[in-house]
Amino acid sequence: MKKRIGVYICHCGTNIAATVDCEGLVRFANTLPGVKVARDYRYLCSDPGQDLIQKDIQELSLDRVVIAACSPRMHESTFRNLLSSSGMNPYLLHIANIREQCSWVHQDRIQATEKASQILRAAVARVLGQQALTPRKFGIQPSVLVVGAGIAGIQAALTIANGGMKVTLVEKAPFIGGHMAQLDKTFPTLDCSSCIFTPRTVEVARSQGIELLINSEVLEVTGFVGNFKVKVQKNPTFVDFNKCTGCGDCVEACVLKKGTPSEFEEGMARRKAVYIPFPQAVPLKAVVDKESCLFLSRGKCKKTCIQACKAGAIDFEQKEEVMEREVGSIIIATGYDPFDPHLLPQYGYGVYDNVITGLQFERLSSPSGPTQGEILLKDGTVPKAIAFLHCIGSRDENANLHCSRICCMASMKQAHLAKEKTGADIYEFYIDINAFGKGYQEFYKRVREEGIYFIRGKGSEIFKRNGRLVVAAEDTLLGTPLEIPVDMVVLGTGLTPRRNAERVAQIFGISRSADGFFMEAHPKLRPVATQVDGIFLAGCCQGPKDIPDTVAQASAAAAEVMSLLTRGEIEIEPTVATIDPELCAGCKLCIEYCPHSAIEFFETKGISSVNEALCKGCGACAAICPSKAARQNHFTQHQVLAEVEGLVT
């Protein structure tokens, strides 16, 4: 049956009409086989323009449409919608790009028109062979996996749970809160971190919608957007949380006298083998650390903890358990690791007691910390002079190239706290002050007003002279070298990707940017999405952030997840690959070449088949398939060849 094609040529104002003879093009179109009608119009994308096409479709019962206008990136969707709303299958449309590919790049009207008509001829030839395609629909699991229970994970989890959806919140540590739980006060408002944070952690514990899995890690993720299958391993705490009251008797009883450095206290204090991470910990339960526990590590211990526990909660029989969850979407909020200053030996970290990191200072300054918030030297005395060094491990070829964004403000906040608590002389060694956020510059001003000395020069090295620490640097504004004796040095250590970032990236099939943090789908327009549909990012795992940005991004991720889940089902573009079971020889070449692992092999039938949900329609399989069994919908060999012939004849 003869095809009935409608050809529409857009002037795009003068964008096209100025260089291409549109009337001429209409006359030419009419000469082409199968063309029922050809028209030109100033703006086809405008409502009148669309009405004109719709009218033709209905009155002339067209079965193919060619739009000669701008790039399909601009308006393909517009006209596809037009077709469907006019009762046609949207995939019977083809766009001939005579703007970007013709009028914009040529001056000569004759030649431009000639080229335009070739493009048009090709389009018409192609559209003849196009077939109606219908998108596949899939259901969506109304549940979410949030990985990491720092401020980012918690914010996202709560937002989603409060929206009425189930969240599984997985945390590697035996408590939730991440780094924010370690902070004393927060810049620039100086409100106490735990005061603003604890309510959220408690809320997590209470929330009906949140399944909290502490001491747990994600092992494996399979499936696709809307239908992910997740394997989570819960590591034993050797304490039955249902029984444990968090009384701490076991901690008292533990025989590990000198204890082991406390992770939460950044090594500024020591803990027993069985311990409660910190007073406001959620969950407030004791946990046993199997590295330091004499019984678990060496098998010999009186197990005084068991005797001490009235609730009988200690259970050395506990084993890892692996559980499966089905979720529609995933948010990764695995956070950051602070930079390890051992890597820059010139700062004597690990050599000198009173050279500490910013996070260690937070613990010193925290009322719940080892010194109840007093800023003290290792020997218990109060420092008379403190130096804060910026950019340690950031903006540094020898460590990390990126700016960690928060250190300037953190250092200045710590400087303020130190001044307030000790009255010491305080020096800030900086290269540039990065006070980018709301109220930050004001805070910078305030700190200067407080009489803290700012020295524009990076700390070169730290050594000891006459028992005192000396910071060597240059005052680059005066051009004079300095050696300033101090009692304590706080290294403004930067934020780095988690040590296990690579493994996590593999598990979730996402990629990392050059700085090692997880990569977003688009740095500006899709900052929380990854290139894997249904997996989103929140917080510092995507790049250094302060708390406001982290919370904002977490909320954004939650919103993305909600908008996805509330759809109930998702449509998958029909422009995917299919494998003709008749032709497939089962050579598996396509499986090897598929970048999205969207092709499975069915041993029983001995053939491969495409999982349309995972297929991104890249066409790799169609190109590689030796037996021409793999076909790429909407880009069939026949269609493409027709287009090519149209161009060359």
Next chain:
Amino acid sequence: MSDIFILVEHRQGKIRDITYEIFGLAESLANQQGTSFTAVLLGHDVKSFADDLSRRAPKVLVIEDENLEHFNSVLYQKTLSSLISKYQPSLLLMGHSAFGMDLAPSLSVEKDFPLVTDCIGLTFEEGKLKATRSIYGGKVNASVSLRESKGYIATLRPGIFPPKMHGEIKGRIVMEASPLEGGVDVKKFIEYIEAPITGEDITQAEILVSIGQGIGGPEHIPMFEELAIRLGGTISCSRPVVDRNWLPKERQVGISGKTVKPKIYLAIGISGAFQHVTAMQGSDTIIAINKDPRAPIFSVADYGIVDDFQNVIPILKEKISDMK
């Protein structure tokens, strides 16, 4: 055999020591040759010199001419040339000094007399002049024989031949007419320039701490100055140190610098070239510190230390300070 001529060297109203050193040699050569020797005195107002010379030389030829007041090679050469033509001396002796070096080579060419310079030994063998010269920076001596000739010219190294400081003979003083008609304008004497004395006068010092190129670089000089002060002396040096502008000219000990005779001469990093040695060998006690055991300085020094000065001076400085 005709006379041996000695060209008298004088400057600023003084006969220079080298002249007396030549007398000694001339006398022995003359005796060897069975001939006599003549002192040739050119100058202006030099009668007084003539008398002094006539006590040492059997004959003194004097030419008085105001143009000869100051040494000028051109005028001296003219004058000597005519005297030579007249008296046909077998040998003309002069010092290997700024004076002789500027005159001898050109005169030898003019008269076609073979020239031997900077001699440390001189003798006649079968009428031929034979000389000993110190070459390769004093590392070897060379005995040189000159071709047969009716006349020779030789310049003698200062400080080698024992001076003949006094004599009792009554030599004849013969006044000659000056062959010069006025001066010349190709080469004019203008004036003498004394090296400015800005610091202490090293010729007056009782103790000299004298440094050579061997100290490596000027950064060590303060250390030596301090040592000198502690010793109650002052600092002097050898030529290369001046050439390198580490110390001013006035501090230079050497033929072209100052001749010194301190009680103690401490030579540090000085190899001991003769130009230097000649000017300090009069010191009462010479102590040399040098890395190189073969340095010639050790053959003039009374005491020697073979070591890097850096191993010695610092300790010495300490020891000296508690010495007083």
Next chain:
Amino acid sequence: MNIIVCVKRIPKTAEADIFIEKDNKDIKKDNLVFALNDWDGYAVREAVLLKEKFEGEVIVLTVGPDESKEVLTRCLAMGADRAIRIEEPIPNDGRLIAETLAKVIQTGPFDLILTGVQAEDDGWGQVGVALAQILGIPHASIVTHIHIEGGKAKVRRELEGGLEELLEIKLPAVLTIQTGINEPKYVSLAAILEAEDKETKEMTLEEIGFSPREPLDATIDQVSFPPTGKRAEILKGTPDEVVGQLTEIIKRKKGS
């Protein structure tokens, strides 16, 4: 102002161990390094400085074997414009060298001739002054400063005892240059490599039409090591001990 500088390649003996050839006529030289005569280095530098002031050309001239080319190259690297080497079939006799140089110099125009006061090796200190006599132009030896003004040069000569004399001398003239007259510049290997492209003319005695006459003014019969005179008493021991003895000596002699 065209300046001719006569230079010589000499063996460096200050640091070296010296051995005497079997025929006792000279020292062994195969183990020695050769270089540009120190005095001549100052002369070339002075010529280049004058050229920088008055323009013109600096020509370096040497009488010597093939190897002498290396010192000419050095001079070119120091800023001389071209170089001439006269192949040396004649013994190292000052008078003959002067005559040979004169032969070449007479062929071209020049305003000034510089030589070193003497050579480091045999130290005759004869060539420059003899050359002037042969060319029939005035000379000044042991020059420590040159100031040129209209066809005349005011030069300072170094005398004894730190004294100098100021002379005025008509150009063209021969000046023999004393060390320290200027601050020598470092001659980088890069500069030397570049200088290898500059012109060096090689000539034989035939080409310059000069035949050395016989016999020579002076010939070396033999060389020998100088008799070692009295030697210093060498203080022995550790630096401390040595200094101990030394301070004693100083105390003693100071008192006396």
Next chain:
Amino acid sequence: MKIDPKTFTKDYLLHLCIQCGTCTGGCPVKYRSPLNMRRLVRETYFTDPFPSLSKRAEIWACTTCSTCSLRCPSGVKNVELLMAIRNYLANKGEVPSTIRDALENTLMQGNPWGRFRDRRADWAKALGVKIFGEATSETLFYVGCAPSYDPRVQRVATALVKIFQNAGVDFAILGKKESCCGNEIRRMGEQALFKKLAKDNTILFKKLGIKKIITTSPHCYNAFQNEYPDLNLPVQHYTQVLVHLIETGHLHFSKELGTSVTYHDPCFLGKQNKVFEEPRKILASIPQCEFMEMERSRERSLCCEGGGGRMWAEGGTEGKRNAEIRIREAVSLGAKTLATACPFCLLTFEDSVKTSGLADQIAVKDIAELVDETTK
């Protein structure tokens, strides 16, 4: 080989400098001279200081210890820039007279002190050392200039020979044929001369069929290891060799040292070539050797100022020498011996020990000497 300052920015990445001053702040001569690396980079990048450069003594104050380059957060090649500036000056002949001597001496006699080439192996006469030409070996013990001529450092070379001999190491030295490695020559700005030395030495080593090189000095080690384009032979500093000999039981200690020792990391061995452990391992294995670590050790070791041609540079610096500061550090630590593993460090320390009058409180030794004393 023309030096064009216009390419400095590109060649030494001056445009990357963020003017943080890390270089100047950590510079060992920051108080000893007006040298300010940060400003120099800025000037070279932004203005054109070259006409005035030759008048700046501080250009010759840098010890090329490379602390600045190693720490620079922007990867600016400060030291290479400084060497290029020196090269620019050297090609114009504008170098201090003492540097001039050192360079000319090296061209003539193959060593910066201008000592007689034929005497280069005099120190080894009585030791029965194999010399290439008369004998052969696969292993070259490259002695170096200071160990060949300086009486103090000759003791180190001698100690090493004795150690190798009694550990049964087969090796030979080059004798008169040995020439300066050129490491300091390059740092004094004589790139062309360095290239010549590198070329000649490489050809000589290959011709003699040398398979492996051991050096006394970290500076020679650095040159062979990192800066000889066509050498590609395994090079070891002697400390690396000694550790191996001790660990493989070829070297037995027969005496007790019975004193306390601290160790100064030479810049060209430690910072620049990351050889930190070997010297400490050796000291640890010496019987009765009480090892004390100095305040500033390893990467933070304070340069002794012996490198980069400062052995020959005249002044350009004032105030207390780092070597003396270092000595005082060691003394206050209570160490009776300050050990190092570099001829230049050894000489600067020996010098300072005397000038500072601390000779009776502490001895300066090379690790090789300590091993020799306790193994014979």
